[in-house]
Amino acid sequence: MQEQSLRPGRVIAASENKLSPQYEERRRLLGGIVGTAAALFGVRATAADKAVQRLAVPPWSKQLGKPVASQPYGLPSHYESNIIRRINPGLTTTSESSVAFTPLQNLFGIITPNGLHFERNHNGLPEVDPYRHRLVVHGLAKQSKIYTMEDILRFPSVSRVHFLECGANSAMEWAAVAAPTVQYTHGMLSCAEYTGVPLSTLLDDVGYDAKRAKFILAEGADAAGLTRTLPIEMALDDVLVVYGQNGEMLRPENGYPVRLIVPGVQGVSSVKWLRRIKIGDQPWHTREETIHYTDLMPDGSSRQYTYIQEAKSVITSPSGGQQLMDKGGYYQITGLAWSGRGRIKRVDVSTDGGRNWRPTRLQEPIMPKSLTRFRCDWSWDGAPTLLQSRCIDDTGYVQPTIRQLREVRGTHSIYHNNGIQTWQVTDSGDVRDVQV
Amino acid sequence: MYAMSRFNRRVILLAGLLVPWTGQAAPWNTLGRAITADEIADWNIDVRPDGVGLPKGRGSVAEGQIIYDAQCAACHGTFGDSPQFVALAGGIGSLKTSTPQRTVGSKLNYATTLWDYINRAMPFNNSKSLAPNEVYAVVAYVLNLNGIVSADAVLDEISLPQVKMPNRDGFTLAHGMRSVHGKPDVHNVACMRNCAQEVKISAEIPPDFTQQMYGDIRAQFRQFTLQDQGAAPSPSTAAGAASAPELLKANGCGVCHGRDQGIVGPAFTDISKRYAAVADASAKLTAKIREGGSGVWGTAIMPPQSQISDVALATILNWIKSGAPSE
Structure with a gap:
């Protein structure tokens, strides 16, 4: 019924047509003497207006613009200067061993701009010199080898779009709600087109011992020397030794000049500033796979080597902290869905707290182990409500609720919270993080 | 039929286990170079549970305490119990409690x-x-802080792997997240109609928490989508009054006039010098700029610049009068 008020194809009202009630009141009292923003763009005539306001021609339509390459490496408009990565206040003791979250509430499509890709470092951000950086591949192999960056860039390469999500994404929400926006609840999540060499190519190049090799160890060149074990089947499957991200070299904070990308697997395995691959026959039980990055169960045991990021989705607009400016009216619901096991098959949305659901439109291309953008139309009736999204991947797995997750895993597992996110819309149009 | 690809040959060889090594010659096998174990030694630092990778060495709890107090205690606490950073000691047996x-x-x-x-x-x-030796000593000390080795313990590459940790059997691989083909442990169904009977909010952020922790959260959204913010500050008003160089840029003056170099017209520094001794310089320059002209500096024509506001013009003239400084 609400849907009938939609008029597909009409031009979405510009902001001057969406003035808040207070502003409308002020404008009425001022008898048409309006604020500068409204004056600049003109205001659609209403009964209260005495005379037709003609559109002003703004200064940028009259002045000669800046020369080309005024900014040799392009930057966003300064009006976008608040669209940035942020650290969560109080989350970490130091800012060197910390994380900066991607502002998912501000982004479109599925590709994360390189400057906004989430950033997680364990012992600070190293400045790696590509001239001196080397990658060693050794261990159970016929011939251990060392590669320069030039070597790595000369190997046969591939480009693939993949999401990267920290295993601890949404960790703060296991026991209760703790974060106001989707940046903090889900922002250890990014997606890029990564370019590099399949790890299998390098393992073949050193002649890995196919009979004895069971695991590899990937090690970073940062001060943490971060190390993670991967099973050899995974290493030979779709893992990439990556130097390119969205068409340019990796940014330092994302592993410049070379990193691992382990598609569909929690981010810590995608070791940045990759300096060494060792081929072995046993897992290493490193610090980041024992004390941390293991999932504590209610019985006190810890699940180890929980690689896979299971299917998850979240509505990015409307989302926490956002203000719906019109009480009632058309809003597009849009968000992201992803699965570490393959492609997203369907995303459903509920606008009544999970009582009823409807499928959304998925934006092509729908790629395996990549973000997928979903959208649907929503006519808000102005009453308080609860928004949720729920995805299904091509294995048939249905994203669970936080309650279902807790029933099995308790509230202390920190990692792999892929529960359905609920956003509350209050009757004043505030959007808040809640759990049901 | 009989011409096998290299790939097929490799598969057959592997299947028969005739040759355990992979890596048939590929055109890119010339990339990189062979490296010896000696060359790798300083990078080859990983240590396995069975002790493979541990270098020869030894260290005592007593030696460890000296190093720990000097280099570790500041963050981890004198007794390894600082909650600020990762606590090193304590908590044994706490993992199945409500405060692990x-x-x-x-x-x-x-x-x-x-x-x-x-x-x-x-x-x-x-x-x-x-x-x-220092690492062995610090390890011995931290294990002693946990009551796992005695105060007189000395650890080396033989004894360290034999230390039995309290949580030795605390990890499990019995879960579906080790492999892309694993089976999930939590199950939901994709109900579409009349699913949740009663929907109740079970958790929400306490009032004022967001404001206290994060400040005005609306500042983290695209400002022009928040319509009741009124007019966005324009760049010039936001940054105070525009300077003369900014105004020259905004009005396109720089296309013809460099600060200290003529382009089509004269350099601003030259204008400054020429008009320094002229009595009614301001009026003359205002006329030139507003109405345009030619002849003073050659045949190039100065087009009239009626778009420049009075305020901007005054700023520019003052700047020229003061010698057209670069800052």
């Missing part, structure tokens, strides 16, 4: 991991700086 503590003593399954980590990543501000 993840420490070296409570969580690690192998003492070798502690050696590997201190050796590669600690101290936080000076990693890879401890000699093997």
